[in-house]
Amino acid sequence: MAENLNVGLLLFIPYRAVENRVFAALAAAGHGDITLAQGRLLQRVDDGGSRLSELAEAAQVTKQTAGYLVDQLERAGYVERTPDPTDARARLVRLTERAQALKPIGDAAVAEVEAEWVAHLGRRRMEQLHDTLTRLREITDPYWKP
Amino acid sequence: MAENLNVGLLLFIPYRAVENRVFAALAAAGHGDITLAQGRLLQRVDDGGSRLSELAEAAQVTKQTAGYLVDQLERAGYVERTPDPTDARARLVRLTERAQALKPIGDAAVAEVEAEWVAHLGRRRMEQLHDTLTRLREITDPYWKP
DNA sequence: CGGATTTAGTCAGCCTCTCTGTCTAAATTA
DNA sequence: TAATTTAGACAGAGAGGCTGACTAAATCCG
Numbered sequence: 144m145a146e147n148l149n150v151g152l153l154l155f156i157p158y159r160a161v162e163n164r165v166f167a168a169l170a171a172a173g174h175g176d177i178t179l180a181q182g183r184l185l186q187r188v189d190d191g192g193s194r195l196s197e198l199a200e201a202a203q204v205t206k207q208t209a210g211y212l213v214d215q216l217e218r219a220g221y222v223e224r225t226p227d228p229t230d231a232r233a234r235l236v237r238l239t240e241r242a243q244a245l246k247p248i249g250d251a252a253v254a255e256v257e258a259e260w261v262a263h264l265g266r267r268r269m270e271q272l273h274d275t276l277t278r279l280r281e282i283t284d285p286y287w288k289p
Numbered sequence: 290m291a292e293n294l295n296v297g298l299l300l301f302i303p304y305r306a307v308e309n310r311v312f313a314a315l316a317a318a319g320h321g322d323i324t325l326a327q328g329r330l331l332q333r334v335d336d337g338g339s340r341l342s343e344l345a346e347a348a349q350v351t352k353q354t355a356g357y358l359v360d361q362l363e364r365a366g367y368v369e370r371t372p373d374p375t376d377a378r379a380r381l382v383r384l385t386e387r388a389q390a391l392k393p394i395g396d397a398a399v400a401e402v403e404a405e406w407v408a409h410l411g412r413r414r415m416e417q418l419h420d421t422l423t424r425l426r427e428i429t430d431p432y433w434k435p
Numbered sequence: 436c437g438g439a440t441t442t443a444g445t446c447a448g449c450c451t452c453t454c455t456g457t458c459t460a461a462a463t464t465a
Numbered sequence: 466t467a468a469t470t471t472a473g474a475c476a477g478a479g480a481g482g483c484t485g486a487c488t489a490a491a492t493c494c495g
Contacts, residue, residue: 148332148423148426149307149332149395149396149399150303150307150399150402150403150406150418150419150422151304151307151308151311151399152332153419153422153425153426154300154304154307154422155300155304156422156426156429157296157300157422157425157426157429158297158301158304159429160430161296161297161300165297178451178452179452180451180452180453186294186295194472194473195474196471196472196473203305204452204453204454205453205454205455206472207453207454207455207474207475208452208453208454210473210475211452211453212452215451227472230461230462230471230472231460231461231462231472232459232460232462232471232472232473233461233471233472233473234472234473250295253295253296253297256296257296259428260296260425260428263424263425264421264425268417268421268424271414271417271421272296272418273296273299275410275414276296276299276300276302276303277294277299278410278414279299279302279406279409279410279418280294280302280303281409282405282409283302283303284302324480324481325481326480326481326482340444341443341444342444350481350482351482351483351484352444352445353445353446353482353483354481356444356445356446357480357481358481376443376490376491377489377490378442378443378444378489378490379442379444379490380443436495437494437495438493438494438495439492439493439494439495440492440493441490441493442489442491442492443488443490444487444488444489444490445486445488446485446486446487446488447484447485447486447487448484449482449483449484450481450484451480451481451483452479452480452482453478453479453480453481454477454478454479454480455476455477455478455479456475456476456477457474457476458473458474458475459472459473459475460471460473460474461470461471461473462469462470462472463468463469463470463471464467464468464469464470465466465467465468
C-alpha cells in the first residue's frame, strides 16, 4: 500500500512530525518529564480551569485515564486541583505557572515547524491548510463548541 | 488554551475522526480484533512484502514493538512471514487474503468520511487539502521515498 | 581471504497508557 | 423527599511501547 495514502494517514504524518518537534523542544528546555499523553491533556486545559470530565471528553479518553494523567501532572507541578465553587462534586484543574512557562516553548517549536512548511508549500497554501483544518474541526471535534 | 489551536492539534483532530470511523467499520464487518497499533502497521505493509525494520521505521516504533505487533497480526491471520530471498537474515512480512479483504472496507469508510468533508468544505477545498497534505509528506514522512 | 563491524531480527524485563467495573458523594429530577 | 444522574476516585488488567542484551547473516577492509 505504498502510494496514494488515505486522508487519515496523510493527516497523521505531519501531526506526528509537529509533535516530535514540540517534545524535543520541551525536553531541550528541561521539561523532558512531560509525556505525550500528558501533553495532549495539558493542551486542553482552559485558562479558567477545566473539569476532569471536560478534559476526558476533549482528549477522547475515559475519565479514569484523564484522572490518572492529571494525577501525574499534579505531582510534577504542572496543574493543581481547586474546588469548583459551583459544584461541590467537581474540582477545577488549573495550569500552574510552571505549565504556563511551557506554552511559549511549545509555541516557538510549532512556529519553527510552520516556517519550514511555509518554505515548502508557500504562504498561500499554508494559510489555506490552516483555514481548512479549522473548518474541519467543526465536524470532527467532539469537543467543538463555536 | 481554548481557541486558535496549533497546527498539530488541528491535524490530530480530523485524523482521529477518520481513524474512529474506519475502526468502527472494520468492527462492524467482523474485524473487531484489529487494534489501532496493528492497523497502523498493517497500513504500511507493501504489496511486495515489507521487512520488519521498514515497518518499524514507517510506523515510528522500535523493531521490537513492530515485531510484537507482527506476531499478533500473524497469529490473527492477517500477515505471514516468508524468507527474504535476497537476505537470509531478513524475512518479508506479507499481507494474507484476510488482510486484503480489509482494504475495501477501510477504503469505503474513508470514502464516506471524505464525502462528509466535501459536503462541509466544498470539493475544491477538499482537493486542496489532499494535495497539500501529500506535498507535506515530502518533508514530514521519515519513510518518504519519492 | 579472514577478522571486524554492521544489520536483521529475537528475547526478556519494565513502565506508561488506557480500559472496564465498582463505588462515593453531591446535584438534579420527579 | 426519594430516585436518578453526574463528578470523580479506586482497583485491576491488558496492550503498547521502550531499553538492553543477544544471535546470525552480511558487508567492509586490511
